[in-house]
Amino acid sequence: MNPLKVxxxxxxxxxxxxxxxxxxxxxxxxxxxxxxxxQEGEILGLLGPNGAGKTTTIQMLLSTLKxxxxxxxxxxxxxxxxxxxxxxxIGFASAYVGLPKRLTVRENLEVYGRLYGLNREQRNTRIKKxxxxxxxxxxxxxxxxxxxxxxxxxxxxAKAFLSYPKIVLLDEPTAALDxxxxxxxxxxxxxxxxxxxxxxxxxxHNMGEVTEVCDRVLVLQHGKIIAxxxxxxxxxxxxxAHLELLVNDLExxxxxxxxxxxxxxxxxxxxxxxxxxxxxxQILQELTHAGITYTQISIRKPQLExxxxxxxxxxx
Amino acid sequence: xxxxxxxxxxxLRTSFAIAQRYLYTLSRDRWLLFEMFYWPAFDIALYGYVSxxxxxxxxxxTVVSAxxxxxxxxxxxxxxxxxxxxxxxxxxxTNLFATTLSLREWxxxxxxxxxxxxxxxxxxxxxxxxxxxxxxxxxxxxITIPLLTLLMVNALSLGLxxxxxxxxxxxxxxxxxxxIGWALALAGGAYYPIGLLPxxxxxxxxxxxxxxxxxxxxxPDAVTHTVLQNITMAAALSLAYLALAILIxxxxxxxxxxxxxxxxxx
Numbered sequence: 001m002n003p004l005k006v007x008x009x010x011x012x013x014x015x016x017x018x019x020x021x022x023x024x025x026x027x028x029x030x031x032x033x034x035x036x037x038x039q040e041g042e043i044l045g046l047l048g049p050n051g052a053g054k055t056t057t058i059q060m061l062l063s064t065l066k067x068x069x070x071x072x073x074x075x076x077x078x079x080x081x082x083x084x085x086x087x088x089x090i091g092f093a094s095a096y097v098g099l100p101k102r103l104t105v106r107e108n109l110e111v112y113g114r115l116y117g118l119n120r121e122q123r124n125t126r127i128k129k130x131x132x133x134x135x136x137x138x139x140x141x142x143x144x145x146x147x148x149x150x151x152x153x154x155x156x157x158a159k160a161f162l163s164y165p166k167i168v169l170l171d172e173p174t175a176a177l178d179x180x181x182x183x184x185x186x187x188x189x190x191x192x193x194x195x196x197x198x199x200x201x202x203x204x205h206n207m208g209e210v211t212e213v214c215d216r217v218l219v220l221q222h223g224k225i226i227a228x229x230x231x232x233x234x235x236x237x238x239x240x241a242h243l244e245l246l247v248n249d250l251e252x253x254x255x256x257x258x259x260x261x262x263x264x265x266x267x268x269x270x271x272x273x274x275x276x277x278x279x280x281x282q283i284l285q286e287l288t289h290a291g292i293t294y295t296q297i298s299i300r301k302p303q304l305e306x307x308x309x310x311x312x313x314x315x316x
Numbered sequence: 317x318x319x320x321x322x323x324x325x326x327x328l329r330t331s332f333a334i335a336q337r338y339l340y341t342l343s344r345d346r347w348l349l350f351e352m353f354y355w356p357a358f359d360i361a362l363y364g365y366v367s368x369x370x371x372x373x374x375x376x377x378t379v380v381s382a383x384x385x386x387x388x389x390x391x392x393x394x395x396x397x398x399x400x401x402x403x404x405x406x407x408x409x410t411n412l413f414a415t416t417l418s419l420r421e422w423x424x425x426x427x428x429x430x431x432x433x434x435x436x437x438x439x440x441x442x443x444x445x446x447x448x449x450x451x452x453x454x455x456x457x458x459i460t461i462p463l464l465t466l467l468m469v470n471a472l473s474l475g476l477x478x479x480x481x482x483x484x485x486x487x488x489x490x491x492x493x494x495x496i497g498w499a500l501a502l503a504g505g506a507y508y509p510i511g512l513l514p515x516x517x518x519x520x521x522x523x524x525x526x527x528x529x530x531x532x533x534x535x536p537d538a539v540t541h542t543v544l545q546n547i548t549m550a551a552a553l554s555l556a557y558l559a560l561a562i563l564i565x566x567x568x569x570x571x572x573x574x575x576x577x578x579x580x581x582x
Contacts, residue, residue: 014574056576062414065576084416092414098407102341111340114333115415143344159411 001076003167003199004038004061009070011056011223030056032223033070038167041193043200045210045231048220049312054203055096057220058169061201062092074167088116091165093156095175101145105136105155108144109162116163130158133188135181149176157185161192167199168192174209182206186213207305211235217304221311231304238302238310241277245287246270246296253292260286270296277301326424330417334425338399339432348398352433356387356441363507364449373449379507380445381453382533386506388438389467389474390497392430396475397493399429400482405490409577419569423562426479427472434468456533462547463529469554470525474500476561483568505530525553 010033016025031053038044046054059065061072063083072079074086099108106127113123131137134154139147144155153176160168170189174182186209192198204210210217211231219227219234227234246269247253253271257264260283263274275283280299287294342348360383367379403409412422438453446452454460478493501507503517505527510518521527528550532543 059410059576062410064410064413064573066570066573084418087414087416090414092411094410096407097410099411100337100341100402100406100408102344103337104340107340111333111337112411112415114329114336115412115417117327117329117416119329 002037003040003075004201005071005073005076006037006057006061007035007071007073009034009057009060009072010068011053011060011065012068030223031060031067031220034220034223034225035070036218036225036228038199038201040199041197042216043189043193043202043214045214045217046201046203046220047210047217047308049308052220053223054220055171056223058094058171058201058203061169062090063087088163089166091160091163091168092170093153093160093168093173094171095149095153095156095173096171097156099144099152099155099159102143104141104143105131105147106140108155109159112159112162118163126162126164127158130161134158135184150178150181153177154181154185157188164196165198167201169201171203172205173202174204174206182209189213207303207308211304219307219311221314226311234307235302235304238306239276239278240274240306241280241302242300243273243275243280243283244270244296244298244300245273245294247287248293248295249291252290253287256287256290256292257283326418326421327416328424330415331421331424332428334399334417334422335428335432338395338402338429341402342395352391352394352437353440356384356391356437357444359383359387360441360444361448364445364451368449376449377451378534380449380451381456382506382530384438384441384445384453385463385467385530385533386501386504387441388434388464389471390501391437392434392468392471393474393478393497394494395429395433396426396472397478397482399426400475400479401487401490401493404482404487413577419566423472423476423565426475430468430471430475434464434471438464453533459532459543459547462551463532466525466529466547466550466554469558473554473558473561476558476565480561480565480568483565483572500524500526503527505534509534523553525550525557528553 009031010029011031012027012029013025015023015027018024034053034057036044046057048054056065060067061079063079074082074089077086079086103111109127109131110123113127118126127140128137131140134157136151136154136158139151139155144152147155153173157173160170174185177185189200189202190213193200202210202214214231217227217229217231217234218225227237245253250266250269250271254264254266257271257273262283265272273283277299284297342352360380363383364376364380368376371379403412442452442454474497477496481489481493503510503513503521504524505521509531510521510527513521528546532546
């Protein structure tokens with residue numbers, strides 16, 4: 001039984017009217033007939049430019065936003081008729097959602113422990129465990145409002161795992177973290193998947209992170225899924241690679257590249273050419289024939305970020 | 317919260333978390349605590365001295381007793397309103413309703429919050445009233461229990477109306493929600509009998525439970541059947557208004573799910 005199955009999910013926000021009845025904002029479809037599944041132990045990335053419908057989708061998956069149509073089923077059960085039962089098995093953390101600032105870290109987690117129906121022993125054990133796991137045990141008695149953004153994010157992650165969820169929805173979980181801590185969090189996510197078979201739905205603007213963590217990526221654009229593949233396969237859809245050369249005659253080289261109509265950038269003596277990866281050998285041969293020598297060469301293959309930039313440009 | 321869950325019961329542990337959340341905040345926020353006791357004490361002193369000047373000791377005790385009961389309700393109403401407002405200002409409303417918490421559990425949590433706040437304010441106001449004017453509102457006897465209980469029911473109803481306004485209009489109305497209770501003070505019969513009001517306002521005031529409750533506080537020596545009549549009327553109206561407040565809040569909350577709870581925090 002798949003942890004999550006979404007079928008034909010659509011969200012159209014109704015028209016917003018002023019007090020006098022005139023239309024302030026016309027109806028707007030933020031998510032349009034989206035269907036996907038998350039397998040057990042799978043880490044599924046949800047990518048897309050701003051306004052693509054990622055957050056709207058996550059809100060519907062948490063029942064804090066009512067879909068216009070479509071179905072959401074967790075573990076084979078309809079979400080709308082089994083909400084409470086299902087939500088005990090869903091964890092959620094977002095860099096954009098807060099916790100009451102005057103409560104200490106422990107008090108906040110204590111409250112969430114109760115909200116998930118945990119008894120006193122379960123609350124104490126799990127709060128201690130996750131505070132240690134996320135490296136914030138020394139902040140247990142500090143007010144949440146006094147924490148840095150990175151510390152708050154780690155507390156939010158501790159909250160997300162408190163109920164021992166089977167599926168976790170993470171909205172930009174590492175947005176405010178230092179690189180070393182972000183790496184620890186990614187490792188934690190991979191460990192939970194490996195050891196407990198936890199599934200994840202993951203949104204992030206860090207493409208390197210998505211490539212490292214996600215098994216599969218859904219790309220949303222204007223509320224529709226436009227791609228569903230592995231990060232590597234998506235990157236491969238971008239045929240342009242970046243060729244960097246340290247050349248002896250920069251002027252001659254740029255003239256040559258311009259004649260071919262290829263986009264390029266110059267950084268000091270370094271020439272960066274954007275070129276189809278299948279044409280790299282031919283370019284190098286042409287430069288050599290023209291008497292241009294190079295002392296350093298590097299080729300950066302297309303990455304997920306290149307794909308993201310490509311679709312973001314298309315969206316505009 | 318959803319159609320399929322209508323028959324489900326309230327998990328008291330979950331509900332208690334809602335009350336606990338506010339009590340934690342209250343225990344840490346000295347200004348909040350100060351305000352909760354300052355305004356009742358201020359009102360007791362102000363109205364106590366004014367009535368002592370105009371009417372003498374027996375009037376003072378009647379007025380001060382009504383003020384004490386009034387604040388036991390008002391401060392509990394503010395606690396419910398602040399609790400919901402706190403969720404919005406901390407941006408945590410999505411977090412909260414992304415747990416197993418149902419709307420009925422949230423309402424039950426508010427009811428759990430109203431009880432200790434009302435009782436603590438009532439007890440401390442009794443102390444202030446006794447120390448300053450030698451008047452103990454508790455001395456009206458066992459009738460205190462149904463009176464205080466019905467005022468708690470009204471505190472919850474008013475709190476839910478505040479939450480309804482916040483759900484419908486967001487943080488724009490965060491100052492307005494504290495006016496609701498005070499607006500009722502004019503026609504609630506707490507500070508003076510409603511007989512002093514214009515007849516049209518009197519008739520409107522009789523449709524609310526508060527004048528019946530404060531009539532008992534003002535004339536505790538009234539014949540038993542008059543007291544019983546007032547209590548019955550106040551109980552019926554209080555429960556009717558609570559039911560109405562719950563229905564309106566639920567309808568507004570469900571409507572807000574069409575736009576998303578996250579929008580409330582903007």
